[in-house]
Amino acid sequence: MVESDPLATNWPLVGRSAVLADIAAGLRGGGVVLAGPAGVGKTRLAREAMAHARGDGRDTEWLAATRESTTIRFGTVAPLLAQDEPLGTTPAELIRRTAGRMAARAEELPVVVGLDDAHLLDKWSASMIHQLTVRGLVSLLATVRSGEPAPDAITALWKDGVVRRMRVRPLGSSAINDLLERSLGPEIEGVTRCRLRDLAAGNPLLLRELLIGAYEDGALVRREGVWILDRTPSRGTGLVELVETRLRTLDGATRVVVEVVACGEPLPATELDRVAAAVPFPPGAVEAAERTGLVVCERSGRRRVLRMAHPLHGEVVRGILTETRGRKIWGWLARGRYGQPQRRRDDALRLARYQLEAGAATPPEELLDAARQATERVDLTLAARLVEGAQDAEAGPLSDRFQARPPDPNGPDGPAAADGQTPGETTTYADLPRSRGAAMRALSLYWGSTGAMGSAESSGSGRSRASAEVTPSSADNEPPSKAPQITARREDCALPNVLRAWTLLSEARFRDALESIPFDVTAPDRRDRTARYARPVVVLASAFLGRLDNALAVAGSPAAPSGTKDGSVRWGPTLLGWSRCLALQLAGRLDEAVAMAEEGYAAAVAQGAREVALGWAGFRGGLTKAQGRVVTAQAAFREAVAALAGRDAFQLTRHLLADLAGAAALSGDTTIAARWMERADELRDGSNQMCDPFIELNRAWVMAANGDGTEAAKQAQHAAALANAVEQYPVEAIALYDTARLGEARTVVRRLTELAETVDGRLVPTLGMAATALAGSDGEALDQATTALHDLGFLLHAAETAAAAGHAHLAAGDPARASAARTRMMVLLDSCEGAATPLVKIDRDSTIAALSRREREIAVLAAAGLSSRVIAERLMLSARTVDNHLGRAYAKLGVTNRAGLTALLGRMNGGRPARG
Numbered sequence: 003m004v005e006s007d008p009l010a011t012n013w014p015l016v017g018r019s020a021v022l023a024d025i026a027a028g029l030r031g032g033g034v035v036l037a038g039p040a041g042v043g044k045t046r047l048a049r050e051a052m053a054h055a056r057g058d059g060r061d062t063e064w065l066a067a068t069r070e071s072t073t074i075r076f077g078t079v080a081p082l083l084a085q086d087e088p089l090g091t092t093p094a095e096l097i098r099r100t101a102g103r104m105a106a107r108a109e110e111l112p113v114v115v116g117l118d119d120a121h122l123l124d125k126w127s128a129s130m131i132h133q134l135t136v137r138g139l140v141s142l143l144a145t146v147r148s149g150e151p152a153p154d155a156i157t158a159l160w161k162d163g164v165v166r167r168m169r170v171r172p173l174g175s176s177a178i179n180d181l182l183e184r185s186l187g188p189e190i191e192g193v194t195r196c197r198l199r200d201l202a203a204g205n206p207l208l209l210r211e212l213l214i215g216a217y218e219d220g221a222l223v224r225r226e227g228v229w230i231l232d233r234t235p236s237r238g239t240g241l242v243e244l245v246e247t248r249l250r251t252l253d254g255a256t257r258v259v260v261e262v263v264a265c266g267e268p269l270p271a272t273e274l275d276r277v278a279a280a281v282p283f284p285p286g287a288v289e290a291a292e293r294t295g296l297v298v299c300e301r302s303g304r305r306r307v308l309r310m311a312h313p314l315h316g317e318v319v320r321g322i323l324t325e326t327r328g329r330k331i332w333g334w335l336a337r338g339r340y341g342q343p344q345r346r347r348d349d350a351l352r353l354a355r356y357q358l359e360a361g362a363a364t365p366p367e368e369l370l371d372a373a374r375q376a377t378e379r380v381d382l383t384l385a386a387r388l389v390e391g392a393q394d395a396e397a398g399p400l401s402d403r404f405q406a407r408p409p410d411p412n413g414p415d416g417p418a419a420a421d422g423q424t425p426g427e428t429t430t431y432a433d434l435p436r437s438r439g440a441a442m443r444a445l446s447l448y449w450g451s452t453g454a455m456g457s458a459e460s461s462g463s464g465r466s467r468a469s470a471e472v473t474p475s476s477a478d479n480e481p482p483s484k485a486p487q488i489t490a491r492r493e494d495c496a497l498p499n500v501l502r503a504w505t506l507l508s509e510a511r512f513r514d515a516l517e518s519i520p521f522d523v524t525a526p527d528r529r530d531r532t533a534r535y536a537r538p539v540v541v542l543a544s545a546f547l548g549r550l551d552n553a554l555a556v557a558g559s560p561a562a563p564s565g566t567k568d569g570s571v572r573w574g575p576t577l578l579g580w581s582r583c584l585a586l587q588l589a590g591r592l593d594e595a596v597a598m599a600e601e602g603y604a605a606a607v608a609q610g611a612r613e614v615a616l617g618w619a620g621f622r623g624g625l626t627k628a629q630g631r632v633v634t635a636q637a638a639f640r641e642a643v644a645a646l647a648g649r650d651a652f653q654l655t656r657h658l659l660a661d662l663a664g665a666a667a668l669s670g671d672t673t674i675a676a677r678w679m680e681r682a683d684e685l686r687d688g689s690n691q692m693c694d695p696f697i698e699l700n701r702a703w704v705m706a707a708n709g710d711g712t713e714a715a716k717q718a719q720h721a722a723a724l725a726n727a728v729e730q731y732p733v734e735a736i737a738l739y740d741t742a743r744l745g746e747a748r749t750v751v752r753r754l755t756e757l758a759e760t761v762d763g764r765l766v767p768t769l770g771m772a773a774t775a776l777a778g779s780d781g782e783a784l785d786q787a788t789t790a791l792h793d794l795g796f797l798l799h800a801a802e803t804a805a806a807a808g809h810a811h812l813a814a815g816d817p818a819r820a821s822a823a824r825t826r827m828m829v830l831l832d833s834c835e836g837a838a839t840p841l842v843k844i845d846r847d848s849t850i851a852a853l854s855r856r857e858r859e860i861a862v863l864a865a866a867g868l869s870s871r872v873i874a875e876r877l878m879l880s881a882r883t884v885d886n887h888l889g890r891a892y893a894k895l896g897v898t899n900r901a902g903l904t905a906l907l908g909r910m911n912g913g914r915p916a917r918g
Contacts, residue, residue: 009185009186009213009214009217010184010185011185011210011213011214013181013184013185013206013210014184015043015046015047015050016173016177016180016181017173017174017176017177017180018043018047018050018177021047021168021170022047022050022051022054024168025047025051025143025168026051026054026055026058028165028166028168029051029055029114029141029143030141031141031165031166032135032136032138032141032142032159032164032165032166033114033135033140033141033142033143033144033159033164033165033166034051034142034143034144034165034166034167034168035120035142035144035145035146035156035159035160035165035166035167035168036048036143036144036145036146036168036170037145037146037147037148037167037168037169037170038145038147038148038169038170038171039147039148039149039205040147040207041205041206041207041208042170042171042172042204042205042206042207043170043173043205043206043207044118044145044147044170045118045145046206047170048116048118048143048144048145049064049116051116051143052064052114052116052143055114055143059111060111060112060113060114060141061107061108061110061111061112061113061114062113062114062115062116063081063082063113063114063115063116063140064116064118065078065079065081065082065115065116065117065118066078066117066118066119067117067118067119067120067121067122067123067124067127068119068122069122071122071123071124071127072122072123072124073124074124075093075124075126076093076096076124076126076127076130077124077127078117078122078123078124078127079100079127079130079131082100082103082104082130083096083100084099084100084103087099093126093129096130097129097130097133100130100134101133101134101137101139104134104139104140105139108139108140112141113139113140113141114140114141114142114143115131115134115140115141115142115143116143116144117131117142117143117144117145118144118145119145119146119147120144120145120146120152120153120156121146121147121150121151121152121153121156123152123153123156124153125153125155128153128154128155128156129155131144131155131156132155132156132158132159135159135164135165136159136164142159142165144156144165148169149295171204172203172204172205173204173205173206174204175199177204178198178199178202178204178206178209179195179199181206181209182195182198182199182209185213186213186229187229188637189227189228189229189637189640189641190228190229191228191229191230191231191612191641191644191645192603192606192607192615192619192641193231193606193607193610193611193612193615193645194222194229194230194231195607196607196608196610197231197610198212198213198231200313201313201314201317202314203312203313203314208314212235212314215235216231216234216235218235219235221233221234221235225643225644225647226640226641226643226644227640227644228640228641228644228645230644230645230647234314234317234318234321245314245315245318245319246318246322248296248315249319252294252296253290255283255284255287255290256287256290256291256294258281258283258287259274259283259287259288259290259291259297260291260294260296260297260310260319261319261323261327261331262274262277262331262334262335263291263297263308263309263310263316264310264315264316264319264320265319265320265323265328265331265332265335265359266335266352266356267307267308267309267310267316268302268307268308268309269307269308269309269335270305270306270307270308271299271305271306271307271308272305273335273338273339274288274308274338276337276338277334277335277337277338280334280337280338281334288308295311296310296311296312296315297309297310297311298310298311328359329359329360329361330360332356332357332359332360333356333360333362335356335360336353336356336357336360336362339352339353339356340353348375350368350371350372350375351372351375351376351379353368353372354368354369354371354372354388355372355384355388358387358388358391364391366392366393367392369388369389369391369392370388370389370392372388373385373386373388373389373392376388377573378531378572378573378574379571379572380571380572380573380576380609380611380613380614382613497532499518499519499520499536500518500519500532500535500536500539502518503515503516503518503519503536503539503543504535504539506518507539507542507543507692508689508690508691508692509691509692510546510691510692510694510728510730511728512542512543512546512547512692512728512729512730513543513547513729515539515543516539516540516543516544519536519539519540521533521536523536523537523540523556524537524555524556524558531574534574534575534578535573535574535577537556537557537578537581538577538578538580538581540553540556541553541554541556541557541578541581541582541585542581542584542585544556544585545581545584545585545588545589545732546588546692546728546729546730546731546732546733547729547730547731548731548732548757548760548761548762548766549762550585550588550589550732550761550762550763551762551763552762553581553582553585554582554585554586554589557578557581557582557585558582571605571606571609571611571614576602576606576614576617579598579602580602580617580618580621582598583595583598583599583602583621584621586598587624587625587628588732588733588763588765589732589762589763589764589765590763590764590765590766590768590794591763591764591794592625592628592629592794592795592796593795595621595625596622596625596626596629596795599618599621599622599625600622602614602618602621603615603618603619603621603622606618612645615645616641616642616645616646617642617654619638619639619641619642619645620638620639620642620654620657620658620661622634622635622638623635623636623637623638623639623642623658623661623662623665624661626638627661627664627665627668628795628796629795629796629797629798629833629834630668630796630797630798630799630801630830630833630834630835630837631797631833631834631835632665632666632668632669632798632834632835632836632837633669633835633836634835635661635665636662636665636666636669639658639659639661639662639665640662642654642658643655643658643659643662646658653685653687653689653690653693654690654693655685656682656685656686656690656693656697657682657690657693657696657697659678659679659681659682659685660678660679660682660693660696660697660700660701661696661700662678663675663676663677663678663679663682663700663701663703663704664699664700664703664704666678666707667700667703667704667706667707668703668707668798668837668838668839669835669836669837669838670707670836670838671707672704672707672708675703675704675707676704676708679700679701679704682697691728692728692730694724695721695722695724695725695728695730695733695734695737696721696733698717698720698721698724699717699718699721699736699737699740701717701721702714702715702717702718702720702721702740702744703740705717706744706839706840711744711745711840712745714744715741715744715745715746718737718738718740718741718744719737719738719741719746719749719750721737721740722734722737722738722741722750722753725737731757731760731761731766732757732761732763732765732766734753734757735754735757735758735761735765735766735769735770736765736769738750738753738754738757738769738773739754739769739772739773739799742754742772742773742776742777743776743799743802743839743840743841744840745840747773747774747776747777748777750773751770751773751774751777754766754769754770754773754774755770755774757770758770764794765794768787768790768791768794771783771786771787771790772784772787772790772791772799772803775787775803775806776803776806779806779809779810779813780810781807781810781811781814781816781819781820781823784803784804784806784807784810784823785804785807785819785823787800787803788800788803788804788807788823788826788830791803792830797830797833797834798830798831798834798837798839798842800830801827801830801831801834801842802839802841802842803841804823804824804826804827804830805823805824805827805841805842806841807819807820807823808820808821808823808824808827811823817896818895818896818897821853821894821895821896822895825853825858825861825895827842828853828855828858829858829862832855832858853890853891853894853895856887857887857890857891857894858891859877860873860877860884860887860888860891861887861888861891861895861903863876863877864888864900864903865900865903865904867904870884870885870888888903891903
């Protein structure tokens with residue numbers, strides 16, 4: 003069944019309000035000429051301005067020049083000519099008579115003539131437009147294409163100051179986002195949104211063609227309700243045809259330059275010079291390519307580089323090359339790069355890619371080293387192709403080809419490396435490839451059944467053997483009598499231990515994972531690659547064990563989201579960032595974790611690093627869910643699941659689906675919650691056991707949403723027991739507190755109190771205090787718990803304790819404090835996007851909340867110290883209306899002034915009713 007086209011591209015004019023105002027001002031004089039590249043929106047803007055002119059009571063006439071009309075005398079302005087004009091009338095007489103008619107027409111209403119593509123006018127039409135405009139008979143609104151010559155008569159209009167020439171600039175990011183959401187809706191994967199915006203480069207016509215072409219080609223797909231651009235559209239779509247039409251106008255030599263730059267971009271000018279010497283290019287071909295506007299030259303550090311002026315053009319050019327032609331061009335680039343010093347971090351990777359694309363014979367070790375660099379840069383597609391290339395070159399098993407050798411002083415790990423990191427030290431180690439091979443075999447055994455490596459091993463047997471495989475044995479560490487001594491980096495020697503630590507971490511064996519790291523990851527002399535991958539293990543394991551102070555100390559201060567000085571996203575800093583973010587959440591520093599996740603997500607999206615962005619999307623989902631923003635959380639989780647699309651070596655999809663189920667349950671969507679949980683259960687295979695307590699805790703909320711509160715509380719206790727069994731103590735505390743939220747507070751107080759004494763951070767003690775207050779129905783203690791939870795950013799949790807405080811105060815015979823607590827609950831729930839849990843559902847759905855929404859809003863602002871005048875300005879009300887609402891709020895709450903209001907409600911977030 004073919005799905006109907008869901009795209010809407012009948013867009014309104016966006017992002018042009020200021021330009022329209024400038025055009026209107028210009029039309030009050032001689033007129034305006036709009037100049038800009040094709041597709042930037044000149045015609046649409048001119049038509050909108052003409053509509054405004056008609057609305058202002060002006061007479062309008064729309065003309066459009068075409069390439070065909072250039073061969074016809076007065077072809078474009080024919081609508082202005084008299085129908086009975088006698089044959090043989092001279093051009094001068096035609097212009098004179100037309101001017102007379104337009105003068106008579108202008109006596110009734112001012113006339114505005116719209117002229118599209120004025121650069122295509124025949125010279126007679128141009129002369130007539132010039133005369134009508136210069137004589138003030140019409141106001142002209144014309145469009146011309148940048149870079150194309152216009153008739154002298156039109157050019158003279160703006161050169162002589164008769165009309166104003168305005169450059170129409172590309173649309174800004176916000177306007178393109180608006181158009182994207184009008185076409186696709188708000189749920190667009192972050193990298194896709196950024197990629198479409200970059201490819202369109204502010205050009206609405208290109209954006210329209212890109213969306214239509216990508217959808218028709220199957221490159222733009224919808225998964226989990228989220229739109230994702232998997233690849234650039236193939237040849238044959240309208241978008242690609244636009245670019246091909248432009249390329250066909252180039253001469254042969256210029257097109258060769260464009261093709262070389264497209265394949266090598268960003269291409270150092272010195273490399274292009276070497277290619278030109280070998281091909282060779284005719285003199286001036288590079289300059290000609292720059293003059294076309296397709297290629298630009300810019301500075302990158304101390305060298306000049308060439309790239310395509312528009313990112314879309316490079317992708318299309320590479321996509322339409324035949325295989326033979328592409329191999330030839332890649333071969334030229336490889337020869338231009340080969341034998342040159344590898345001074346920059348990406349030089350070796352560039353050469354390996356050139357050779358791979360050209361089909362040139364390349365030592366497998368070089369391809370594997372390049373694959374490692376590509377992986378570190380999160381270019382996993384290129385990394386996979388490089389590995390396949392090494393295997394095709396009969397490299398043998400991947401693990402056997404990681405040969406150890408001293409660092410190249412000019413290579414990516416040497417002192418000339420771009421980021422200035424210390425090269426790894428060297429030592430001697432016998433039979434190192436066999437040791438690394440054991441590590442790689444272990445990872446294949448552990449993750450092979452997920453489909454990431456295509457292993458035929460069963461999940462049970464593979465995972466049971468994984469840890470044993472990766473454990474360095476005496477055979478790995480003691481040199482055989484005749485084994486050659488291989489010089490290796492110290493980081494290579496520790497690699498098996500680090501890989502084993504990651505495997506143990508996924509098995510929820512946190513103490514074993516820590517013990518597997520044979521060195522201090524924070525030592526000043528440990529800045530090598532292996533230490534960078536060991537550090538996140540220490541952070542995660544420490545965090546789950548409740549040693550959150552140590553975890554955050556090892557994680558250190560947050561680095562730039564990209565993790566590197568050159569701004570590129572790398573795996574090492576990414577893993578450390580994810581680990582630190584989780585530690586912050588478990589420590590109760592929710593605001594810091596949210597800020598870190600948002601910053602990391604934005605950086606990954608900007609870099610186009612989908613594998614990193616989806617990880618941060620998962621964190622955004624988890625954090626906003628903890629805040630109680632259940633709709634936002636579901637959108638983030640769906641984005642992460644859609645981006646993974648089953649390519650999930652670490653089995654994160656199951657965890658994300660369970661989180662989706664929990665968020666849907668909190669929003670009251672029981673049917674969808676059950677479906678998400680079923681999908682999560684279908685992926686159960688025994689891997690990534692550290693996620694199991696989280697998954698089972700989400701199951702508890704699915705059960706609660708279906709009305710089975712007793713079983714839900716038992717399920718939460720089961721999740722706590724799972725966490726305790728693997729020493730995930732902060733997770734155990736969260737599950738225990740959820741048990742309290744589900745109605746069994748008395749059963750968990752003792753254990754939560756114990757955990758509060760041993761787990762670092764503010765979260766667990768706060769949860770213990772709140773559980774104690776819930777168990778004792780202590781109104782004052784519940785008020786304090788509400789404040790503490792609110793301060794941590796757990797808004798839904800705070801709303802629950804506020805609801806419980808309302809009941810406790812009412813039972814104690816204090817209706818004023820009960821009403822204030824319920825008001826506070828409603829204010830907090832206003833930021834929770836419809837979340838409903840057993841503790842708040844009854845109060846939210848009933849009419850006993852004391853204040854109306856407007857009364858609550860004004861009361862909270864007044865309690866924060868804002869005057870009636872300031873509140874009125876903020877809410878666009880009169881001060882008298884504000885005072886009237888305040889008077890009713892005072893009566894309902896049993897207070898007489900603002901001081902009493904502040905005492906009841908507290909200063910909630912500086913006048914902002916909710917956080918996040």
